[in-house]
Amino acid sequence: MQDVCVFCGSSPGEDPVFMQSAKALGEAIGKASMGLVYGGAHVGLMGQVADAVLAGGQKVVGVIPQSFAHKVSHTELTELHVVDSMHTRKAMMFELAGACIALPGGFGTLEELTEVLTWAQLEFHQKPIGLLNINGYYDALLAFFDQAVLAGFIKPQHLELLIVHHDPTELLKLLEDYKPKHVTKWSH
Numbered sequence: 149m150q151d152v153c154v155f156c157g158s159s160p161g162e163d164p165v166f167m168q169s170a171k172a173l174g175e176a177i178g179k180a181s182m183g184l185v186y187g188g189a190h191v192g193l194m195g196q197v198a199d200a201v202l203a204g205g206q207k208v209v210g211v212i213p214q215s216f217a218h219k220v221s222h223t224e225l226t227e228l229h230v231v232d233s234m235h236t237r238k239a240m241m242f243e244l245a246g247a248c249i250a251l252p253g254g255f256g257t258l259e260e261l262t263e264v265l266t267w268a269q270l271e272f273h274q275k276p277i278g279l280l281n282i283n284g285y286y287d288a289l290l291a292f293f294d295q296a297v298l299a300g301f302i303k304p305q306h307l308e309l310l311i312v313h314h315d316p317t318e319l320l321k322l323l324e325d326y327k328p329k330h331v332t333k334w335s336h
């Protein structure tokens with residue numbers, strides 16, 4: 149697999165398990181000799197994943213909008229791309245990676261995760277998309293997605309685009325073994 153794009157909280161979260169798991173994911177990425185692409189900040193889970201990948205001797209590429217690059221950029225990255233907008237950033241992060249993983253996070257993370265799922269269901273790409281469900285953080289969101297399937301707003305095969313696991317190493321393996329299926333949004 150190529151480099152992996154990680155979406156995650158710019159906050160550390162209340163429970164130390166979130167930072168520990170972000171570190172564990174970074175270490176697993178390093179051990180698998182993959183590079184990291186992410187939002188380029190030194191704060192929260194974002195900084196923790198980046199530091200763990202760098203400590204493992206692998207490449208870390210950050211992509212950050214100019215408007216807040218001076219405030220939160222990580223200064224030790226292999227490469228930092230400063231771009232004009234959040235839209236350019238998201239497209240570039242996704243373009244540079246062969247797979248995506250979302251860790252716990254807030255609105256920013258949810259927006260990034262659901263956008264790459266939307267692109268997948270529209271068949272714009274076939275890259276695997278993983279969700280690291282640490283301590284059941286995403287259980288309520290996954291229950292909501294099930295409800296959306298029952299209500300007829302998400303197709304069951306589109307829900308399968310999201311690969312969920314609680315263990316970073318197992319999740320990376322699942323992404324590596326991923327075989328894209330043909331999915332279509334259009335029923336007519």
Ligand code: AMP
Nearest residue numbers: 155156157158187189253254255256257
């Ligand atoms: P959130 O989950 O709301 O903390 O947002 C985190 C996600 O949105 C990251 O994956 C980033 O791409 C982006 N983001 C939001 N806030 C920041 C920030 N302060 N610094 C860098 N990126 C951020």
